[in-house]
Amino acid sequence: MDFNQPADQNLFDRATVVGKPHARIDGLLKVTGTAPYAYERHDVVAGQLYGYPVGSAIAKGRIVAIDADAARSAPGVRGVVTTLDIEPLGIWNYNVARLFGGDVVEHYQQAIAVVVAETFEQARAAAALIETTYERDAIDVDLEAGWQRMQGTGEPSTQVGDVDAAFDSAAVTLDQMYHTPSQTHAMMEPHASIVDWSDGGQMTVWTSSQMIEWNRQALATTFGIEPDRIRVESPYIGGGFGGKLWLRADAVLAAIGSRALGAPVRLALPRPFMINNTTHRSATIQRIRLAAGADGKLTAIDHEAASHTLPGGRGENATAQTPYFYAAPNRRVIHHLVEMHLPEASDMRAPGEASGLMALEIAMDEMAEKLEMDPVEFRILNDTQVNPSDPSIPFSERHFVECLREGADRFGWADRNTTPGGRREGMWWIGHGMAGAYRGHLNLKSGARATLSNGRVIIETDMTDIGTGSYTILAQTAAETMGLPMGRVEVRLGNSAWPVSSGSGGQFGAASSTAGVYAACVALREQIAERLGVSDPEFSDGNVVAGDNVTPLSAITEELSAEDSINFGGFQTEDYLMATFGAHFVEVAVHVATGETRVRRMLAVCDSGRILNPITARSQVIGGMVMGTGGALSEELAVDLEHGFFANHDLAGYEVAVHADIPHQEVVFLDTVDGVATPLKAKGVGELGVCGVAAAIANAAYNATGVRVRDYPVTLDRMIDQLPAV
Amino acid sequence: MSPPIRFEMRRRTFLVGTASAVVAANIPWRANAQPTSLAGPERSTFTLVVNGEPRELAVDNRTTLLDALREHLQLTGTKKGCDHGQCGACTVNVNGERINSCLSLAVMHQGDEVTTIEGLGTPQQLDPMQQAFFDHDGFQCGYCTPGQICSAKAVLEEIRDNVPSHVTQDLTARIEATDEEIRERMSGNICRCGAYANILEAIHQAAGEPT
Structure with missing residues (x-):
């Protein structure tokens, strides 16, 4: 059709x-x-062996030798395949680092060996016996230094009007820096696969993948075989958030193990291995400049951002929304890819907008304050029904203003305290904040x-x-x-x-x-x-x-x-620009003594085409709001600058939001049908929910305390020395 | 009570940070994994009472209760999310208390009564807590769900038994199943899909059911 x-x-x-x-x-x-999830398919094929991965202990360099003798002779071990045993495997379109094969190390915990044994315990114990000798190259994992190098260089991706002239003549301007940290998907089910490639002919893969055909094509490219020889099954997936878009080491190592030993092999990535072995959302550094007339109308938007990537990768384009979200006759947008030797940066839920709106929607809050305008009204004033970078292209549907008005009305926005640090309840400063949400729609x-x-x-x-x-x-x-x-x-x-x-x-x-x-x-x-x-x-x-x-x-x-x-x-x-819109409103409490921020109330209003099922759509949006809360207050991959890896690579060190962090959440769907999008007039909603949430929380924390935090996460150490005297 | 486990921290070579490591490009550099050694019998035979049924197991002593359930008894409803006691997906009930089954060796549980998600109900006959999760869409991907449900049932029992939590204000009063108490007690069960608000509603529904 x-x-x-x-x-x-x-x-x-x-x-x-x-x-x-x-x-x-x-x-x-x-x-x-x-x-049945991937690792649970005991029924699909008999005689499954257990695989366990070994990862590189350096970020960049070359493997000189791998001593696997002790592992090979360990109890229960059926075989070990090291990356030195095979030629470098192929790399599919959207993968950046090689998944296995050869002596080159591109990132920390890149897979370098797989141990196959009769039991999980035997495979794990034997994997710990492998000794590897490396030649270690110097690394660069300093995004700030990359930003300093690249700031002001390069060709803008969007350039409209005369931004510099607009700033020179503007009544009010803003020029601020924002930082978002690297984040990890942390889906609950680890990457896992069972692969039967016993006879080297047909390959059957029971895995956990968001994209079956991409997975199949990637396997074909990686192993240099015809896609027709591969069958991939993934009926239940324990979360992905972009982390399971790609073929990863679990399936590759299981396939290699299966081929080497002539038996099906099951392999799950251990949790502490996942964060450095698989992909993550890159950190961003963002400079945002806004110019407006005294009437509050934006005259210029200048957004320059940087993110990191392995050479040849995509990073995290935090400027994704900036060409389209708000009206302004002058605009300059540029994103710098800083090549670094961290693990592979790639897509995570709302890649681009999630990080971009964390910054832009604080900037909009700051600008509204400078203009002495209500932040809701400021956004309404700067709405656009056409692509502001190319006004001949209308949005297919855009009801952002309705989101803002409906949200403000339901939230009781008009009744809030507008003086930062002006409302205290017991030991808590109470604040309210809001942010706009934008996420492009694609079919x-x-x-x-x-x-x-x-x-x-x-x-x-x-x-x-x-x-x-x-x-x-x-x-x-x-x-x-x-x-x-x-x-x-x-x-x-x-x-x-x-x-x-x-x-x-x-x-x-x-x-x-x-x-x-x-x-x-x-x-x-x-x-x-x-x-x-x-x-x-x-x-x-x-x-x-x-x-x-x-x-x-x-x-x-x-x-x-x-x-x-x-x-x-x-x-x-x-002929059209298709996108989804929303408005987030939150209430926070910030402890007067410690600066700890607690979210007390959340509301999202969404404009994302026909809602196909209000139950599942609402769950997607509240889930996005939860992830956004983690992004606002706790999630941060900490980079070991010396060794080039994420140090907090498990769920104890990388803190996602838990039950105690999440208050009552309200979601309103405008149910605005969009006939341009599909015959069902539906658009996406699963990523919209995470967009803008973190900024709404940061803005609320500012309203509560008067402390403006522009670097995420908004942790107490970033507030405590500036809190109002008690 | 299990005896305290004595262990010695051994830092892996690559974690010994030295300034020279930064400039040590192209110098052969070795990372030694921690050697393992096994003493004594490597396997044990014992019986678990799983969902009311005695199950004899002969497994490697290193096998966790979680892997005994998932890999040996093929009761895969209990999930492995982190294998380090950080996510709660492996929560099961042992002798009336919820535990992270990944943090417990199976061999420690001779004769213990273990209840897993499979022991609570079936698609044809749900436990009231399972029904409540279904009714309130208290899940999305479903991977943390069995652990959430096992935890939630234990949370209500702990509140009924007047076991205080971190947020209990008055230790002399009867503890109520408030939002705050439930959220606090459920916080060891991570749901990355973020179904927390729906799970809270589900637990309230189940709390209203006769036990």
């Missing part, structure tokens, strides 16, 4: 299933512990197969459900399109034997894959109509209705199957 123009009125505008709250159809398996081609069998419809696609609710919203889409109750739809996901979908990432999954399932169901409807010899029938209440001719779907005894994809036309990006 080609989607070459905006959707007109269609069945989703009178939907009875799509858009309605429906409990997760995979929920019963998850609450009973019976949903990817997505396919599915729909099969009618005994009055039931089965959907098969390689789409994944990483906790986002894909199973449920795809079932809702099929139920709506086929006129069936939810109980008569079965959804099968995460298998490369099935049609290629968008996969899950970049908040493109829900909108793209539901459109793909719609396309497959429309193709099935056409087959059914042809089979029944009717034209243009309606599908409702389990029946095919063509005039007086009513045929129950259950009366069709022959199994019918149709496969199709949704292909998104160029009009979406050529």
